[in-house]
Amino acid sequence: MYNEIARQRRQILGDAARVLKKLEDMQLKDPQLYFKACHDSRGLLRNLFWSDGISQLDYRLFGDVIAFDATYKKNKYSCPLVIFSGVNHHNQTIVFAAALIADETTDTYVWLLRQLMFAMRGKTPTSIITDGAMAIRNAVRDVFPEVRHRLCAWHLIRNATSNVGNPSFTSKFRKIMTGDYEIPVFKRKWVQLIEEFGIEDKPWVINMYEEKHMWATAYLKGKFFAGFRTTSRCEGLHSVVGRYVGSRYDLTSFVEHFQRCVAHMRFNEFNADYESTRGVPVMQTCIELLERYAAELYTHEIFLFFRPFLSRAGSMRVLKIDNTNDCIKYIVCKHGRPDFTWTVDFHQEEMIFMCTCLRMESFAIPCEHIVKVMVDRDIREIPRSLVLDRWTKKVKSALNDPSGFTRDAVVISRQSALVEFSKQLAAVAAKVPERYEETRDLIMGLYSSYKAADEGENQPHSGVARSSNLYVHPTTGGSGQPSKKKKRQRCSVCQMEGHKKTTCPWQKDTDNNVIENEAIGSDDGDMCTEATAELDSNS
Numbered sequence: 001m002y003n004e005i006a007r008q009r010r011q012i013l014g015d016a017a018r019v020l021k022k023l024e025d026m027q028l029k030d031p032q033l034y035f036k037a038c039h040d041s042r043g044l045l046r047n048l049f050w051s052d053g054i055s056q057l058d059y060r061l062f063g064d065v066i067a068f069d070a071t072y073k074k075n076k077y078s079c080p081l082v083i084f085s086g087v088n089h090h091n092q093t094i095v096f097a098a099a100l101i102a103d104e105t106t107d108t109y110v111w112l113l114r115q116l117m118f119a120m121r122g123k124t125p126t127s128i129i130t131d132g133a134m135a136i137r138n139a140v141r142d143v144f145p146e147v148r149h150r151l152c153a154w155h156l157i158r159n160a161t162s163n164v165g166n167p168s169f170t171s172k173f174r175k176i177m178t179g180d181y182e183i184p185v186f187k188r189k190w191v192q193l194i195e196e197f198g199i200e201d202k203p204w205v206i207n208m209y210e211e212k213h214m215w216a217t218a219y220l221k222g223k224f225f226a227g228f229r230t231t232s233r234c235e236g237l238h239s240v241v242g243r244y245v246g247s248r249y250d251l252t253s254f255v256e257h258f259q260r261c262v263a264h265m266r267f268n269e270f271n272a273d274y275e276s277t278r279g280v281p282v283m284q285t286c287i288e289l290l291e292r293y294a295a296e297l298y299t300h301e302i303f304l305f306f307r308p309f310l311s312r313a314g315s316m317r318v319l320k321i322d323n324t325n326d327c328i329k330y331i332v333c334k335h336g337r338p339d340f341t342w343t344v345d346f347h348q349e350e351m352i353f354m355c356t357c358l359r360m361e362s363f364a365i366p367c368e369h370i371v372k373v374m375v376d377r378d379i380r381e382i383p384r385s386l387v388l389d390r391w392t393k394k395v396k397s398a399l400n401d402p403s404g405f406t407r408d409a410v411v412i413s414r415q416s417a418l419v420e421f422s423k424q425l426a427a428v429a430a431k432v433p434e435r436y437e438e439t440r441d442l443i444m445g446l447y448s449s450y451k452a453a454d455e456g457e458n459q460p461h462s463g464v465a466r467s468s469n470l471y472v473h474p475t476t477g478g479s480g481q482p483s484k485k486k487k488r489q490r491c492s493v494c495q496m497e498g499h500k501k502t503t504c505p506w507q508k509d510t511d512n513n514v515i516e517n518e519a520i521g522s523d524d525g526d527m528c529t530e531a532t533a534e535l536d537s538n539s
């Protein structure tokens with residue numbers, strides 16, 4: 001018996017050491033990768049948190065709204081997996097960080113959230129969506145007292161099913177949760193619902209009502225959650241991850257396959273980036289100038305969200321215009337429905353629009369009422385005040401460093417995207433001999449010319465592609481200048497080359513925060529004092 005336990009313990013120790021080695025190896029390619037392990041008093045691994053370079057860059061742009069929850073049975077030790085996720089400019093799910101944890105206590109979640117803040121240089125989100133587990137709520141309140149906290153609709157619907165067990169209730173509950181009601185209407189509908197099913201006394205029902213401000217759209221509208229209300233998002237991420245990781249995996253292969261899953265999600269983003277650059281869609285509404293402007297501004301996905309508002313603005317009427325001291329008030333209604341009105345306040349000087357429907361605040365996309373006012377005033381471009389960068393095509397250009405060097409993480413992720421694009425090409429090109437030769441010559445021609453440009457030489461070394469000079473970039477190719485191989489200094493804060501800690505662009509973020517440790521990704525053996533359990537095999 002003792003021998004068996006000792007054998008298992010040795011196995012676990014070996015596995016824990018291997019996964020840390022694996023992450024260190026990953027760090028060689030991606031120096032921004034941050035990971036942190038937490039051990040118990042016996043030296044067993046308790047918690048492991050990691051976030052790679054691209055995740056951290058994504059967080060800079062899309063870290064305003066984050067979601068996280070724990071899932072189970074995804075590895076050999078059955079320890080919970082926590083994924084911190086968000087939404088990119090194509091409305092795709094992205095991963096900011098992940099962690100394997102030994103238990104779901106408040107202490108563990110506090111540790112996790114502090115790791116997240118450290119990896120993200122102290123940038124706090126504005127909104128958090130979680131599954132509502134008590135330990136998570138306590139930790140969020142502890143670490144982010146100011147941040148809005150919403151409970152995940154998918155988990156609530158699952159809870160409704162398990163607590164009431166009536167499909168008819170579940171579908172009505174869902175409708176009340178997501179309905180765009182005024183608060184008194186919401187309250188009335190809730191009372192009707194629980195009376196209809198005779199569940200007034202159920203603790204779950206009483207508890208849900210007490211926390212309505214954390215899940216009911218009636219209370220949450222006007223707060224930005226990047227469209228996270230959609231219940232499929234959480235479920236979608238779980239099922240995608242489930243396709244990549246298996247319940248028999250040890251820690252090392254778990255991390256490996258999880259990162260493969262993340263790489264796959266990122267390839268989908270590269271694809272969407274490509275789609276968004278391909279021309280402008282056919283205009284469909286009669287407000288063509290605004291539609292065209294929106295098509296060029298927003299990514300394809302977000303444009304498709306916005307376009308229905310343009311169509312609906314066509315059936316809107318301006319009932320009345322009131323000039324007040326500080327703004328112009330537009331009373332807007334739907335054609336044929338003068339009893340339903342919205343008020344749009346327009347502040348001309350700052351070009352600020354505020355509509356009583358609050359959809360601009362909830363989704364950061366102008367509503368049909370604001371569009372109607374824009375049409376009424378003959379505004380032909382969506383004003384800056386109504387545009388959130390995170391939904392635009394150019395949001396990622398913020399990452400193109402002006403000083404010209406590229407972050408390692410960006411290079412790695414582009415590289416794997418090109419491999420995927422090439423795979424797609426190879427699959428169709430290999431079928432026909434002529435296609436194969438044409439593709440091969442193109443690839444090798446490009447390769448030779450880029451290589452020559454990098455080396456600053458006129459002629460490529462290899463004779464594979466004689467026509468390679470066709471592809472030499474006019475400004476960089478054939479200059480004859482040997483490249484400078486100067487060793488650059490590396491910054492200890494952000495690990496980028498070309499500047500020092502004191503001139504680091506990140507420094508501003510770090511200064512504003514309590515997080516002072518600079519040793520990003522350099523240590524992994526910190527002891528947790530509150531440690532009580534370990535990543536244990538329960539088989």
Ligand SMILES: [Zn+2]
Nearest residue numbers: 355357367369
């Ligand atoms: Zn509106």
Ligand SMILES: [Zn+2]
Nearest residue numbers: 491493494504
């Ligand atoms: Zn720096």
